[in-house]
Amino acid sequence: MTAGTCPACGAAAPEPFHVGEPVPVNSCLLLGDRDAAVDFPKGALALALCPACGLIWNCRYDPELMTYSQDYEETQGFSPTFQAFIHHLAADWVERYSLGGGTVVEIGCGKGEFLVELARAGIGSGIGIDPGVQPARIPAGLPLTWIQGLFPQDLPDLRADAIVCRHTLEHIAPVREFLAAIRSAITEPERTVLLFEVPDVRRVLDEVAFWDVYYEHSSYFSAGSVGRLFRAAGFDVLAIERAYSDQTLLVEARPAVGGVATAAIPIEEDPAELAEAAARFARGHQAMVDHWRDRIRTVHAGGGRTVIWGGGSKGVAFLAALGADSRLVDGVVDINPFKQNQYMAGTGHRVLAPKDLTDAEPALVIVMNGAYRTEIGAELTDLGLTPTVEAL
Ligand SMILES: [Zn+2]
Structure with missing residues (x-):
């Protein structure tokens, strides 16, 4: 199996470095029916790495399988940790790029929380676009x-x-084409700055975070690969920074006037370094899945219950990777009321509200996103529960 050509730079790619189990094609859709959740379509997962530019992508991704609609429930806006992060990011961008009174377009605005923060931070007008x-x-x-x-x-x-x-951007397969479309749609290049955030694949590889690989993410970026992509699409990269407990990359760029001139910035690693990290991920993947299987089996054998906290993409990917052992997970919790009482694509777990845990009395709570560990610990204490809490 070959991976074809790189969607970022067009170089020929070698074989995928990681082939995973088929996963639900959509992990943020609300499903009101358990059978529909269990029968949800699955797609193939095979990660390839471009030796020329370092882009990682699912070379078995089929965009025809994806749907994004108003039923897509991706928001983390019910989390105080997340709200604090976007509040500070919005204020920082407005200040550093003098966006007070200015116009901002947000492509892929989701449920609109960030544009709301930008408005509160002083932009003059905003347009949000999202299916x-x-x-x-x-x-x-x-x-x-x-x-x-x-x-x-x-x-x-x-x-x-x-x-x-x-x-x-990580939901887009033809990433170079998408950025080129943005470049040509910008009517006044001297005026416009691009402010992007994408997950950092380097952390996924280094931590063997198999729960961060899922079907909706067709493209995976590192500081180096995203910098090279922006320059190739006609932008000067102003800054690339890690954020959100090093889970994401903030990319700031401007249309290059008179051709692309800027050089790589120090945070950008070269593709060979990324290839070593990818090889370590491939070697360590099975051991990481086995670690979590063993934890859940041990709790079950001792008569205890395990629940996972987080009914989004990480939860769906985590349960899918456990295979038959996902049946030993007794529940999934999410603070987003729009997710509660809906069913998880793939395994069909019903999503519970935190208060439902007082009946379940879990022995182990596995937190799907470590950034929320503190607020989840506080919520469990408020409920009078004292389970073991472990974060992925
Ligand atoms: Zn490439």
Whole structure:
């Protein structure tokens, strides 16, 4: 099996370095019916790495299998940790790029939380575009416009001081084409800055975080590969920084005027270094899956219950990787009320509210995102529960 050509630079790619079990094609869809959740379509997972630019992508990804709609429930906006992060990020970007009174377009705005933060931080107007946006859930009275649709089909011109795009590029397979489309849609290049956030694949590889590899993410970026991609698409990279407990990369760029001139910045690793990290991930993958299987089996054998905390993509990917042992997980908890009483794609676990745990009395709570460990610990204490808490 070969991986074809790299979607970022066009170089021929070698065989995938990791082939995983088939996974639900959509891990944030709300499913009100357990049978529909269990029968949810699955897609193939095979990660390839480009030796020329370092892009990692699922070379078995089929965009035809994906649907994004208003039923897509990706928001982490019910978490105080997440709210604090986006609040500070919005204020920082508004200050550093003088966006007070300016116009911001957010491509892939999700449920709109970030654009709301930008409005509160002082932008003059904002346009959010996303197939899943639900204006009825967004506070009124802010200078914001919502387009339920896709870029560029439903918003061909980008006339703005900043183009924000967070947690969206990794859902795109033709990444170079997408950035080139943004470049050509920008009507006033001297005026516009790009502010992106993507997951950092380097941490996924180093921590063998198999739960961070799932079907919706067709593309995986490191500081080096994302820097090279932006330059190749005609942008000067101003900064790349790690954020959110080193889980993500913030990328700041401007359209290059008169050709691409900037050199790599120090945070960018070279593709060979990334290839070594990918090889370590491939070698360590099975042992990491076995570690969590053993933990859950041990709790079950001792008569205890295990629940996972986090009903989003990480939870779906984690349960899928456990295979038959996912039946030993007694429940899934999520603080997002729109997820509660819905069913997880793949294994069909029903999503519980935190208060439901007082009946379940778990012995082990596995936290799907370590960034939320403190707030989850506090919530368990409030409920009078004292399970062992372990984060992925
Ligand atoms: Zn490449």
